[in-house]
Amino acid sequence: MKLIQSNMCSALLLTSTIICTSIHSQKKTTVCNGLSLNRNLKPAQRSKIASSIAKSQRRAAERSTQPRERCTHCHRPLVQCLCDALPSQKIDTHTQVLILQHPSEFRRGTISTVPLLNLILSNVEVVVGRNFDLNTRVVAEAIERNWTMVILYPGEDAIDLDDPTDEERDLLGMQHIAADDRKTLLIAVDGTWSQARRMFDSSPELVSKCHQIQFTSNATTVYDRIRTEPDDYCLSTSEAVAEALIRLEPKSTRRVKDYIHAALEKLVHVQLSFESQADPRFTRKKLKAMNKQQQRLELEQSLFNHSIFDLGYGAILRPLTLQDVGYVSLVNEDRSVHEIADMIQYHPNYCLGIECNNKLVACILRYRSGEIGMLYVDIDHRRRGYASILIQDCMRRLRNFEDADCAETYIMDGNDASQATFSALGWKQEDGNQKEGTGKRRAKRKWVYDVERVHNSA
Numbered sequence: 001m002k003l004i005q006s007n008m009c010s011a012l013l014l015t016s017t018i019i020c021t022s023i024h025s026q027k028k029t030t031v032c033n034g035l036s037l038n039r040n041l042k043p044a045q046r047s048k049i050a051s052s053i054a055k056s057q058r059r060a061a062e063r064s065t066q067p068r069e070r071c072t073h074c075h076r077p078l079v080q081c082l083c084d085a086l087p088s089q090k091i092d093t094h095t096q097v098l099i100l101q102h103p104s105e106f107r108r109g110t111i112s113t114v115p116l117l118n119l120i121l122s123n124v125e126v127v128v129g130r131n132f133d134l135n136t137r138v139v140a141e142a143i144e145r146n147w148t149m150v151i152l153y154p155g156e157d158a159i160d161l162d163d164p165t166d167e168e169r170d171l172l173g174m175q176h177i178a179a180d181d182r183k184t185l186l187i188a189v190d191g192t193w194s195q196a197r198r199m200f201d202s203s204p205e206l207v208s209k210c211h212q213i214q215f216t217s218n219a220t221t222v223y224d225r226i227r228t229e230p231d232d233y234c235l236s237t238s239e240a241v242a243e244a245l246i247r248l249e250p251k252s253t254r255r256v257k258d259y260i261h262a263a264l265e266k267l268v269h270v271q272l273s274f275e276s277q278a279d280p281r282f283t284r285k286k287l288k289a290m291n292k293q294q295q296r297l298e299l300e301q302s303l304f305n306h307s308i309f310d311l312g313y314g315a316i317l318r319p320l321t322l323q324d325v326g327y328v329s330l331v332n333e334d335r336s337v338h339e340i341a342d343m344i345q346y347h348p349n350y351c352l353g354i355e356c357n358n359k360l361v362a363c364i365l366r367y368r369s370g371e372i373g374m375l376y377v378d379i380d381h382r383r384r385g386y387a388s389i390l391i392q393d394c395m396r397r398l399r400n401f402e403d404a405d406c407a408e409t410y411i412m413d414g415n416d417a418s419q420a421t422f423s424a425l426g427w428k429q430e431d432g433n434q435k436e437g438t439g440k441r442r443a444k445r446k447w448v449y450d451v452e453r454v455h456n457s458a
Contacts, residue, residue: 050299054292074119080110080270082119085262090122091255095184095248096147097241098138099126100199102191111226111271113238114190116263120256126190131202139206142185148172151187151210152244153200158214161247172211172248186244190237193230217243222264226271236264293345294322309393311354317389320344320351320363327353327360331376343367349397354386364390372409375418387421395449410444422447 071081099114106112106128117124125138134140142149150172159168172184187210189196200207221229223236235243242260245253309317320328321344328340343365344351350366354377362377364387372394377386398407409427411418430446 047296050296054295054299057295058292075115076110079274080267082116082263082266082270085259085266086119087255087259091120091253091259092122093245093249093253093256095123095186095245095253096138096142097121097124097245098136098185098187099124099237099241100132100187100189100203101126101128102130102189102195102199103128104195105190111267112190113223113236113264113267116238116260116267117241120259120263130199132199132206133203134205134209136206138185139209143209147185148183149185149187149210150213150248151189151200151207152214152240153189153196153212154214155212158212161213161215161244172213184248186241186248188237188241188244213244215243215247219243222261222268225268226275238264290322290341311389313356315354315356315361315386317352317354317393319348320353320365324353324360324363328363328365328374328376331363331378332374335374340365350394352390352393354381354390356381362386362390364394366394370408372407375421388425391422391425405450407449409447409449411447412444413442422449426450 068077068079070076071078071083074082074086076082097117099117101114105114114126118126127136127138132139134143139149141147148171159172164172187206189199191199217233217235219235219239220232221235221239223229223239224234227236229235238260239257242253242257245256311317322341325337325340325344329335329337332340346368347366350364350372352364353360354362361381363374364372364376365374366372372391375387375390395407409422411422427447427449430448
């Protein structure tokens, strides 16, 4: 049967997978044996393909998720509604505002301050991008109607709105602002300082048509409680636009600053209240990374010969997953949960377990340094050959995936059961003449095995 995956790369489209099924206790178990074509892929290639498929699956799941219910007025989630802090009717200004927004700021969604301007002012337009020219609709309209175009960006050549000369006032058209005409286009750049600088420098044609303006303000922002500003005098984009409007047309925009401040206060309060209920950010990041890693491992195991084998009598041999860390840590108390999880993630091919009637009863792992160890079989399931099965399958995987010539393990003096099992499978103590210690003199002895022998006998 062909394995069909819409988002797999061309290398995988050539791959077939034999699907075998067996039913135990009315439960279907899928057994996948990859063909040799998959074995030729390097581990990094298998990981990259599995990561790509996992990412596509996550994006598909996100698209299928029902969006949160939103307020019909402010268009924010109902639990983050800001309508109480907004004017009942948008404020009409004689200055048209154009926001040039960096894509990363646009993706910030509910913590971006630019949407507040659209909720408070009637003459606002937002354009998202990294560089801009004169073809932007509002800019083209301003040029056609001979409006005064100003861009809010500090610099040596910028006009100071706090103390403009008569010539600068005339240049900016500040004396022409009347109740029935709109002579000014105010352009503001929304992004971090480094982003804004790149956007400014990448739009020379637009900048050349504008008068550069700046102002000095003693006001402090409330927004830095959720996004740290680089300095005390820095303001958010919405606050900066409000300050500029007050200086350009002080008679008609006095309320704008008050509404901007109130809306920002509400936004910050709502955001902080939700953050206090959430896990610390580093915890969320770590959990998210672990979930992604687990999804990739499961896909890689199902696609690239990380097989599940039916051993009969309700038992199956399968690779270990992060869900098995609890069992392994209970039977190997000298290793921490984090160490075990790291082994499973680092060596997904060689950390194996045997599951009997949906319960893990045996395991074997491979250390980061390459040795095989932590072999364990539950007491009730011993003398069934499970230890030998785990060791032999681990050896075959070493040969198939890494083309290894030999394998290593360490066995504690006095562990007669492990010594007998490994010895029966052809393993040998590296220094056979070394005398075993007893009591406090017991030590771990190195055992080696020729993996090539497994390959030739398979």
